[in-house]
Amino acid sequence: MILVNGEYKTHIPVTDRGFQYGDGLFETIEVRRGQAVFLDQHINRLYQGCLKLHIPAPSLEVLRFEITALCNKFNTSPENTGDCILKIIITRGSGGRGYRQPDSIEPTRIISVHPWPHYPQDYAKQGISARICQTRVGLNPLLAGIKHLNRLEQVMARAEWHDPDIQEGFMLDINGHIIEGTMSNIFFVKDGTLHTPILCHSGIAGIIRGIIIELAHRNHLAISEHLFFTEVLLSADEIFITNSIIGIWPVKQLETHSYPIGSLTQQLQIWLDQFKKQQDDHAL
Amino acid sequence: MILVNGEYKTHIPVTDRGFQYGDGLFETIEVRRGQAVFLDQHINRLYQGCLKLHIPAPSLEVLRFEITALCNKFNTSPENTGDCILKIIITRGSGGRGYRQPDSIEPTRIISVHPWPHYPQDYAKQGISARICQTRVGLNPLLAGIKHLNRLEQVMARAEWHDPDIQEGFMLDINGHIIEGTMSNIFFVKDGTLHTPILCHSGIAGIIRGIIIELAHRNHLAISEHLFFTEVLLSADEIFITNSIIGIWPVKQLETHSYPIGSLTQQLQIWLDQFKKQQDDHAL
DSSP states (O other), X not given: OEEETTEEOSEEETTXXXXXXXXXXXXXXXXXXTEETTHHHHHHHHHHHHHXXXXXXXXXXXXXXXXXXXXXXXXXXXXXXXXXXXXXXXXXXXXXXXXXXXXXXXXXXXXXXXXXXXXXXXXXXXXEEEEEOSSOBOOOTTTTBSOBSOOHHHHHHHTTOOOTTOOEEEEEBTTSBEEEESSSEEEEEETTEEEEEOOSSSSXXXXXXXXXXXXXXXXXXXXXXXXXXXXXXXXXXXEEEEETTTEEEEEEEETTEEOOOOHHHHHHHHHHHHHHHHHHHHXX | OEEETTEEOSEEETTOHHHHHOOEEEEEEEEETTEETTHHHHHHHHHHHHHHHTOOOOOHHHHHHHHHHHHHHHTTSTTOOSOEEEEEEEEOOSXXXXXXXXXXXXXXXXXEXXXXXXXXXXXXXXXXXXXXXSSOBOOOTTTTBSOBSOOHHHHXXXXXXXXXXXXXXXXXXXXXXXXXXXXXXXXXEETTEEEEEOOSSSSBOOHHHHHHHHHHHHTTOOEEEEOOBHHHHHTOSEEEEEETTTEEEEEEEETTEEOOOOHHHHHHHHHHHHHHHHHHHHHO
16 A cells, blocks of 8 residues: 555656665654554654755655555554554655756655564564675765665675575675664674664664664663674674564574573563553553 | 556556665666667676676567667657667566565566757867765675666765756765766876776776777777876876766866866777777668
């Protein structure tokens, strides 16, 4: 189910700059019992991205109206529990000559809902297996952090393995620093301190990543954003990954190294659930 | 005029991975008197890109058939001289879960024709003005050279200036090396030797760039592909840029530095024209 600029459609013009150049942004959002989770944070990141790419942002009213309409419509079918994935794409629309953007930008706004993926419950409790990818993430300070549509690196990295027992691949930048998973952010615990890659040169600043950092501060947990190499990660006490759909998944295996489901990881899962519930109560 | 998988259409599915992730490639080709110029070279680069991205390449027969059909159709209107721009886009099509590609890839093939841009003749004879862009090109050896659909960096660089007297912006990588123009490759001449950035970490390996290198070899001209900084470029004897639509444009001004229309630049323009004519004769 897809809304393109407010109308139910399945297609976009070939001329759309999102298609021609990846000239746009997106958000992937959890919808739980019909409610978009951490919607304020997602819209905030989307707006920051629009600002950076000089794409006029859609109004909050329009976004909220269309999101609600789509979630309601999706959840009217009896087989639905109200859980689904919401995706927002904003592009610079059509026009311009080559890379040059048009003088007057008419952005394309696409809001779509997708079935909830239903990952095995095990992943959150028993942990997942991860690998190190060969495909590197490029370095570009201008585009670092934002969730833009230039995602070939992630596509190529995810194509590196077919083993269904491996759920995520970790990507390094060209200097060998760990940056992110193909679809997630990475955290590790060492001697009681939480570590995560700093994303000033590459990577996507995930919403759950931001919330984990906030939760760490609130709970007086030592946290450090910095660049580190694979060896540092491999010697961690606990490793976990985050994104808006999976929440927090502990990593039980990275290449040939095994890790326990650590107490800090489990504590953060509890805090994240509580934080989600607070936001939910606040929204009601 | 657009052919999408062999049918005249104007739209593609929102689900196309070209739109969702920039998961594809493109070619921009000169059509002169109804004939696609350097078509073999363009198709060869497209095939190399497909190989690198693991996208099944369209057959040569289909490509040639559709290109001919489209060029003929475009040129039946009386106001047409047979000169136009041909664009080919190949994407991984729809499907897959997130970044993960589908087990069976059904690529999208888009062939379109566009009016010839008619740049002022002056540019090729009197030269153009260029600037240095703030937007950097990222470093990624895997994607370097190929003409993929992740082109936000070029879009952002081209958005840096509105002065119609500046025709091109030069982009540096994050280490400060000159890589390319937003829409062109860069050459300079110093003490009789031709220099151009080596594109093993970033940049697009342009068709005309490849031909210039071949022409230099054929004519026993010293040519060097390497990485260099802005100061080296600024101290050049001659500078020129190349792409498939503009051919060779001398650079008469780069920031505050002026350059003559050099004899080697003019010689290469003549050789390029001759080479184009030879290929054309060969094709007939």
